[in-house]
Amino acid sequence: MPIKILMPALSPTMEEGNLARWLVKEGDTVSSGDVIAEIETDKATMEVEAVDEGKVGKILVAEGTEGVKVNEVIALLLEEGEDASSLDGAAKADAAPAEAEAPAKSEAPAKSEASAKSEPSTPAAAEPAAPAKAPPAPAGDKGERIFASPLARRLAAQDGLDLAAISGSGPHGRIVKRDVDEALKSGTGRKGADAPKAAAADKPAAAEAPKAAAPSGMADSQVLKLFEEGSYEVVPHDNMRKTIAKRLTESKQTVPHFYLTVDCELDALLALRAQLNDAAPKDKDGKPAYKLSVNDMVIKAHALALKAVPAANASWTDGGMLVHKHADVGVAVAIEGGLITPIIRRADEKTLSAISNEMKDLAGRARSRKLQPQEYQGGTTSVSNLGMFGIKDFAAVINPPHATILAVGAGEQRAVVKNGALAIATVMSVTLSTDHRAVDGALGAELMSAFRQLIENPMSMLV
């Protein structure tokens, strides 16, 4: 019996991924540990290693296939002594994979409604590598089949809910009664006409129900109607785009954002930075051991500020406040097609040079989409710096479960008043967005004050 190579789960939350590239072809011999394929997940490209050795008998999922479910059979490996004839049975068998072999598969719910809507559940293998998918049909309500129980359908119809907006928790992502009940409670999927009324009705409940009515925006068909056909190009969303859209929408709808802006004088910091960089030991090629950026120092200052104001280093949960013991700082890195926030763990305990070098490594691998999930999942806060684009000041969207994000503007020479006289100083404006459930105004202000202290007295970061 040929060995089935399954779509791996590269993180605990991964439900599907794109098969980006095959590094082997049918007939190749592989041994355990060989990299055989690359999988693209939400935010990263990961390598798949062979677990067994053998000859690649058949590739069942072509490269470039999107939305391959975890545990789907992607290829068959022939063991010693097996030939292609033994593939027949196996290939057939995986049309209905034996539960014993892939127990997780049959139960894996296709949670993402996106996949239910825009990617029909045809086996990916049947779809040849078609990099440019057909643009989403401006289908109205009669799109692809939505899997829902009869009772769920009737309840949704009676309560005016759009099933397409509800994610199913039943087998294979089927929408069942509890999902509709849940949607009714949270306000997801209310049909357009009902939305304002529904939202109004929800108001009294909004305080205790943080997942209050969330209008789901314009339907695709409504948007498409506003533009002449041919006047645009449809670029299919990759997983990163979908994740960004989902997470940030969720954040803005569920997290009460609150903003605090402070100006910090940078001159002392810039002087110290120059001094430290000049003093960096050089290797035999004359390359310095580190080259600190202002951002590296901002990361460190933010982490130390959180240690000084530990109550602000928190995450909101309904059950209780998570007060974190370490300052793990996510740093937004713009990459082609989106952004990702790799995390400098325990940044408060690391030296500036360690942060700087780690950041270079993470940013480099982020750009080539080679980060491991644990390198960008979690964290207790983040830093987003758009200073290099000359942005003076902006407010960033919190990346849950963080309670804060620091938006950093450009350091620029500004006129300031010192001792009653006009003077020139290099000033950087930073804006902290806080989750008001976790970090109140005064607490956030205290954090910003500590941050400014550190930035303006940068030597204190070295002790």
Place this chain on the structure above:
Amino acid sequence: MSGTSYDVIIIGSGPGGYVTAIRAAQLGLKTAIVEREHLGGICLNWGCIPTKALLRSAEILDHANHAKSYGLKLEGKMTADVKDVVARSRGVSARLNGGVAFLMKKNKIDVIWGEAKLTKPGEISVGKSTKPVVEPQNPVPKGVKGEGTYTAKHVIVATGARPRALPGIEPDGKLIWTYFEAMKPDVMPKSLVVMGSGAIGIEFASFYRSMGAEVTVVEVMPQVMPVEDAEISAFARKQLEKRGLKILTEAKVAKVEKGANSVTAHVETKDGKVEKITADRLISAVGVQGNIEGLGLEALGVKTDRGCIVIDGYGKTNVPGIYAIGDVAGPPMLAHKAEHEGVICIEKIAGVPGVHPMEKGRIPGCTYCNPQVASVGLTEAKAKEQGRDIRVGRYSFAANGKAIALGEDQGLIKTIFDKKTGELIGAHMVGAEVTELIQGFVVAMNLETTEEELMHTIFPHPTLSEMMKESVLDAYGRVLNA
């Protein structure tokens, strides 16, 4: 230490425990199961299965006694040989008990023989079993592990339940029986008092009545089989009384006097009088209670409530790493509930996606007295109590071709729908073979069908199952054959 360290150890090999063990093994977990007495637990050795064997003998006897009505003539009289009836029942248990041993081996699950005690989270000590193997059960299976200390990341308590005893009327195994003694009588009692009319009590009452005993059932609640729908219960009661059972409801056994080979029950009836009923034996069937003792639960601070371990929807107790499933984790105390609870628990532990807590409103219940009773979901009274607007459909066996042909035309199928949504919220049946019919409605409820899909389902003709559809049609004023 690899020999004594597991991913999961399950204490108790009843239907909950052993099914959980198999599922754990399927999920690739290194699994062991601890048993002190008999693989398969009460269900298989002293409960569900052997009673079904006894009741089958009773059923055949009943049929034979009605042979004439089928145009058949039986020369002489058919009589039961109590020894052989019991031997057959024990043989059925023994066969299945051996089957569980095979399943454990097949799934590479280690069986540890003895009394388990949790010493700390993730560790149990197993001592010598205090329970002897009861003949003619199979002996202790070969290759089991013995006394010692074993560790596991997860320990699932599945120790089941035992008969509850009323103070002053404690079973003595001679005159006052529990199901253990009632299962293997050495002589057939000529008269019997059955205390309690739940599934266990009423099944034994029905069995002994078929075997010719004078049986009196004493129930404190206003109806027999108190958890069932009142209309179904009343229907069943009438049929049982027709068979010669004496039933006293809202009555209580206040005192039992033991004679040399008889008991006299002092029964307080609802009008305040005391009726003295003398019978050969008394069966105490006043419910079961969880086996929570001697497991070290108290020392570890595992929360219990009214004799059962408190769990969340996934079998987790308040102590990390300790879980409970089945009877010991609370009602309804049914084998199939235990099995499913165990599967949910182990799948959650293994991180299988899409696991949800059990829908307790979708657990069926079956009672195998004659006539049989089966149900799922809310009773009519419960639905009304919850303030639900309902539609009720009924269909009688008397109008079903197959039932009449079988000579089983006494029965009723009742369905309850939510008026607004068409959700099937309850189904209740009494009559021949209804225990085999109820699953149709259970599947329907699980798939969340509405009345519409049920009405569009083609039921085969001629079958008893057609009554299920007619009952649905009746709820919507569309009944055909009535």
